[in-house]
Amino acid sequence: MYGTDGKRYLDLISGIGVSNVGHRHPEVLQALHEQLDKHMHLLVYGEFIQSTQVKLAKALTDTLNLDTAALSPFGKIDNVYFTNSGTEAVEGAMKLAKRFTKRSEFISCFNAYHGSTQGALSLSGAESFKRNFRPLLTGIRNIAHGKLEDLQNITSQTAAVIIEIIGGESGVRVPSRDYITSLRARCTEVGALLILDEVQTGFGRTGTFWAFEQYGIYPDVLLSAKGMGGGMPIGAFMASQKVMSVFKNNPILGHITTFGGHPVSAAASLAALQITVNESLAQKAVTKGELFKSLLVHPKIKTVRGKGLMLAAEMESFEALKQTIDKCIENGVVTDWFLFCDNAMRLAPPLTITEEQIREGCAVILDALD
Helix, strand or coil, X not given: CECXXXXXXEECCHHHHCXXXXXXXHHHHHHHHHHHCCCCCCCXXXXXXXXXXXXXXXXXXXXXXXXXXXXXXXXXXXXXXXXXXXXXXXHHHHHHHHHHHCCCEEEEECCCCCCXXXXXXXXXXCHHHXXXXXXXXXXXXXXXXXXXXXXXXXXXXXXXXXXXXXXCCCCXXXXXXXXXXXXXXXXXXXXXXXXXXXXXXXXXXXXXXXXXXXXXXXXXXXXXXXXXXXCCCCEEEEXXXXXXXXXXXXXXXXXXXXXXXXXXXXXXXXXXXXXXXXXXXXXXXXXXXXXXXXXXCCCCCCEEEEXXXXXXXXXXXXXXXXXHXXXXXXXXXXXXXXXXXXXXXXXXXXXXXXXXXXXXHHXXXXXXXX
């Protein structure tokens, strides 16, 4: 990235997980221009089938045609509802879960972040973030991410559990496989929907197209946004036909969005998906992440954790981290911390980052620490 003065900045946070395929990827730009030459917004209630939306929905569901689909009581995900953002995807999924299960309780994790609209904010697992906006939704319970004993809090009163496979704003918390498989089993046992928030982890960020693929499970509802758009705003919640069909009647328009799946954003998203697959960006993220871990060795760094290119470099304190981040920005490297973990540096560069750029960025970080 370049400032108005021409100063060059190496981006290590991708606009918080958005620019997975880099900034202004030529294939994304081409898709945008081609769609602009066809049409922009049309009608929203199905009067016209819009080919760009259909192609994107098909491409998304193709990534979900996995053997593990049988682990969801409802089979493979084959319906996509497009939104404008991740928080809107969360809101739609909450309505879907309440309508499908006829229950109203939701369970999320402490220190989780699922968005800032009122329903999504109600799910937030940090009281400091929502205190001044109460009253919010009732019937929300929090459990500890990765703690097996807490799964007993999921009961026959629970409409859905919404969880990030890898905790994002809590500072990149990677759970055990046993925890995730037990979570899936518990939701199935009590009839609660398992909603996986892959807004940050999706589109290749953690080493597979979807992070849940690494845990041998399958969700009932899947959420996406951020890296999904190739730099354009778009989100989605996805489920099986059986689950999604409850929006068809009583009322006939059970969930409505005017701009969700905007054809220009959908064109960019389809290009980003194809780039991610064709350039093997998910697989490359694994080796690039390992390179970060091998280079970021310093007495002031306690640990570097995460999967693929979703990493957190933990330090002693916020003060030490903030000084380091400020120095990095001064020296042309953009990084950040996390909402609910202010002593860890966020490392989530575009998946297209080169080995040379990784070495350059790490050298600046180590110099700043010194």
